[in-house]
Amino acid sequence: KNEVEQSPQNLTAQEGEFITINCSYSVGISALHWLQQHPGGGIVSLFMLSSGKKKHGRLIATINIQEKHSSLHITASHPRDSAVYICAGLMNYGGATNKLIFGTGTLLAVQP
């Protein structure tokens, strides 16, 4: 079982819809990253969360530490939001050694 699980794997939405992508993670993960990967490969870091909620433009990320669950929301979705969204957990392996553990990603297609 992967330490970071994302759902759904694929998501198709109509322009303007509210979108939610979910991420569950295991014990030992101290912070969550949400990443965006466009076709062509480059990855952009959207948020890093260890508690609460963060907002940037139409993107909102929340994290519930007790439930070990995070969500990424996109309001008023647009075709340019089409990308793979990846959840990654920061896990401590003892001392100063931390590693990112990646989910498999959610492929989002927003249709006009």
Next chain:
Amino acid sequence: ETGVTQTPRHLVMGMTNKKSLKCEQHLGHNAMYWYKQSAKKPLELMFVYNFKEQTENNSVPSRFSPECPNSSHLFLHLHTLQPEDSALYLCASSQDSYGYTFGSGTRLTVV
């Protein structure tokens, strides 16, 4: 442009070739990483360098050889690769495990 630059963006190489991937960051980060992304799989960590010292080799075959001459540059030397090594290779940097910044990746095809 994220601040982490990778070259080349695309590379096609034969199984007997030797090539190198380059990564450069001028963000002042103290850690640099190589990741491999194969189709339908999560990103896999290959190597980690902290302050130019290799701190992680995630059971990567010896046909992949990293080099970190200084804290701003990271190379991945490739030789006698196999077709299954075809993937997107991503470089990233961070400051003390936070503030990860990724490059655009090198799409490698081994023929």
